[in-house]
Amino acid sequence: MPSRxxxxxxxxxxxxxxxxxxxxxxxxxxRRVYMVTGGVTKFAKAHPSxxxxxxxxxxxxxxxxxxxxxxxxxxxxxxISYFSDHFARQLKAASMVQDYLGMNPKGSVxxxxxxxTGGECFQAAYEAVASGRMDVCLGAGFETMSRVQTWKGxxxxxxxxxxxxxxxxxxxxxxxxxxxxNRHIYEYLRLGKFADVKDxxxxxxxxIEEGSRIMSMVSVKNHLNxxxxxxxxxxxxxxxxxxxxxxxxxxxxxxxxICTMSDGAAVVVLCSEERAKEFTDKPIRVIGVxxxxxxxxxxxxxxxxxxxxxxxxxxxxxxxxxxxxHSFRAGRAAGLEAYRMAGITNPNRQLDFIELxxxxxxxxxQTYEDLGLCKYGEGYSFVERGDPFLKEIDYGFPVPExxxxxxxxxxxxxxxxxxxxxxxxxxxxxxxxxxQGTIPKHFGDPALQLHKPVRGAIHxxxxxxxxxxxxxxxxxxx
Amino acid sequence: MxxxxxxxSKFRDAQxxxxxxxxxxxxxxxxxxxxxxxxxxxINYIHSYAEDSPFFLGLAEGRLRGSKCxxxxxxxxxxxxxxxxxxxxxxxxxxxxPLKGRLHSWTTCHFGSEAFLKETPYNLALxxxxxxxxxxxxxxxxxxxxxxxxxxxxxxxxxxxxxxxxTDIWFVPxx
Numbered sequence: 001m002p003s004r005x006x007x008x009x010x011x012x013x014x015x016x017x018x019x020x021x022x023x024x025x026x027x028x029x030x031r032r033v034y035m036v037t038g039g040v041t042k043f044a045k046a047h048p049s050x051x052x053x054x055x056x057x058x059x060x061x062x063x064x065x066x067x068x069x070x071x072x073x074x075x076x077x078x079x080i081s082y083f084s085d086h087f088a089r090q091l092k093a094a095s096m097v098q099d100y101l102g103m104n105p106k107g108s109v110x111x112x113x114x115x116x117t118g119g120e121c122f123q124a125a126y127e128a129v130a131s132g133r134m135d136v137c138l139g140a141g142f143e144t145m146s147r148v149q150t151w152k153g154x155x156x157x158x159x160x161x162x163x164x165x166x167x168x169x170x171x172x173x174x175x176x177x178x179x180x181x182n183r184h185i186y187e188y189l190r191l192g193k194f195a196d197v198k199d200x201x202x203x204x205x206x207x208i209e210e211g212s213r214i215m216s217m218v219s220v221k222n223h224l225n226x227x228x229x230x231x232x233x234x235x236x237x238x239x240x241x242x243x244x245x246x247x248x249x250x251x252x253x254x255x256x257x258i259c260t261m262s263d264g265a266a267v268v269v270l271c272s273e274e275r276a277k278e279f280t281d282k283p284i285r286v287i288g289v290x291x292x293x294x295x296x297x298x299x300x301x302x303x304x305x306x307x308x309x310x311x312x313x314x315x316x317x318x319x320x321x322x323x324x325x326h327s328f329r330a331g332r333a334a335g336l337e338a339y340r341m342a343g344i345t346n347p348n349r350q351l352d353f354i355e356l357x358x359x360x361x362x363x364x365x366q367t368y369e370d371l372g373l374c375k376y377g378e379g380y381s382f383v384e385r386g387d388p389f390l391k392e393i394d395y396g397f398p399v400p401e402x403x404x405x406x407x408x409x410x411x412x413x414x415x416x417x418x419x420x421x422x423x424x425x426x427x428x429x430x431x432x433x434x435x436q437g438t439i440p441k442h443f444g445d446p447a448l449q450l451h452k453p454v455r456g457a458i459h460x461x462x463x464x465x466x467x468x469x470x471x472x473x474x475x476x477x478x
Numbered sequence: 479m480x481x482x483x484x485x486x487s488k489f490r491d492a493q494x495x496x497x498x499x500x501x502x503x504x505x506x507x508x509x510x511x512x513x514x515x516x517x518x519x520x521i522n523y524i525h526s527y528a529e530d531s532p533f534f535l536g537l538a539e540g541r542l543r544g545s546k547c548x549x550x551x552x553x554x555x556x557x558x559x560x561x562x563x564x565x566x567x568x569x570x571x572x573x574x575x576p577l578k579g580r581l582h583s584w585t586t587c588h589f590g591s592e593a594f595l596k597e598t599p600y601n602l603a604l605x606x607x608x609x610x611x612x613x614x615x616x617x618x619x620x621x622x623x624x625x626x627x628x629x630x631x632x633x634x635x636x637x638x639x640x641x642x643x644x645t646d647i648w649f650v651p652x653x
Contacts, residue, residue: 048504048506048512048514049504049506049508049510049512089519149592151589151590151591151592151595152591152592154589154590154591154592155591155592155593157591158591163525164527164530164644165558165615165644166615166644168643168644168645169602169615169616169617169644169645170587170590170591170594170597170600170602170617171590171591171593171594172587172589172590172591172594174587174589175585175587175590175602176602178585178587178602179583179584179585179602179604179615180583182583182584182585182628183582183583183604183628186583186628190628200627200629201627204627204628247588248588249587249588249589250585250586250587250588250589251585251586251587251588251623252585295564297558297615298604298615299557299558299604299612299613299614299615300556300558300560300564300612301612302564302565302611302612303611324582325582325583325604325613
């Protein structure tokens, strides 16, 4: 199959030195929007001494600390996100955040969109400013998942799958993602690298073994990066074998390839150009936002053509039925919209890093392809080549192209945790610090600071890829 | 720094009893104490399958029913039913699906959510059928992880004592 064996053609690594340092020309009818500050609480299994209001307050105070003239009276309104009323067991919990922060009677609304809740909150705050409705908008998110046992928590999360047709079969998101990655492995490893193996079962067994090994490299990367991130919930030094040998959760996904339940909060402050100048001399501009959706049920995902990135050609995917369950069409749609708005024509060259939604090591690999960092089918070789790894960190295996485009330099969801309503905002805060060059200050450790990054993307993803957001941030100063 | 409150003696007097009900006084690294209580939360929902009802009633009769778009130019066939076509918006009609198909993908769940933990390990399968445009998610029984592969022929089985749930149908390796 020519479309799949072309994997190597795009495999040439591009030197990062060629990344353009001049700002892009975003296309938007809205006003310019800048991020001026952000804050995160440490994500933890539980924060018994802080309720959700206090967690948000702590993140907010951290964000406000560096900017003395950013007082509450200068904030025009808020957008507040949390995913689950079941975890919160408090309807309108956002109202309690609003009053705890002393924001009454300013306007607010609660944002919820599954796992992409935090990413949607970021974009809701963006829209409030871009539309001219507000000059300064606070986006705040939290989740308190420690309130039930892990397996009850899995049940709550799985209620974000069709409760007639999907939930009663096991109520288990890891099972759904395992179905997706098994098909991804079949499409791209069984029909790719192992196309010549005659015996079907043997070929598939080899393909899953290979896929599992490469997924484990992603898990090692994210856990190891997080050793330098004091906000991370589960930083640790692991080997590929450690990951493979950790408990099997849903074949082939093992415990170390899956994010955990967390408590935590994160906030961002977005504003218009004039206000941004008053608050900081290091504003970060939001130059692109995109969202996409797909069917709630995996079983309904159609088979059609791939919506192409500017650097892809129809012949790349002649024999590929898309998206099926192997890829996230919502992620591709969100990426295309955000790139178009930001003026990005080749994300791999024009982005310096990505913080993406790696709830599963498998979905990190699937997302490289959705976002056009490599072509569909090249996700595994992209990892093996080392492109998404950091150059300065020793992962215990060779990563020849490390630093080409670091993915989840913070450690991602797998290592930082995933308090759903905060997660997408946490990514925004980490990306903001990266672009400002202030990671050493906020992390107390310079290891994860990239060398003068100009532009980065954040990516937030809801249940089985039913919704995805992508936002592009760019350094807004010289 | 908030002032440290005085010791709460009433809670400590009854501590053993309170802890039996799941309550604890949690002391963090800074010495702050948080009172954690535990209480049950259960509910009976009144849920209608509404327009999807014929599917669940059909399972009890040993019929696996999908949807076919009524618009001749479209005619999309859905393995998981829906009363309106996702492609063109026209109403659909009920059709009987073949009882034999192939594994589009599969997994073995060694954990599950709380309600299903006692059933682990269990297999999940996305089943594809000839002439059908989408697939069906179902349990897969009478086989183990090492038997399974994409493309494996499977056939449907129905629960003789239907519970009117999607679990009334499952698949097994085809004979």
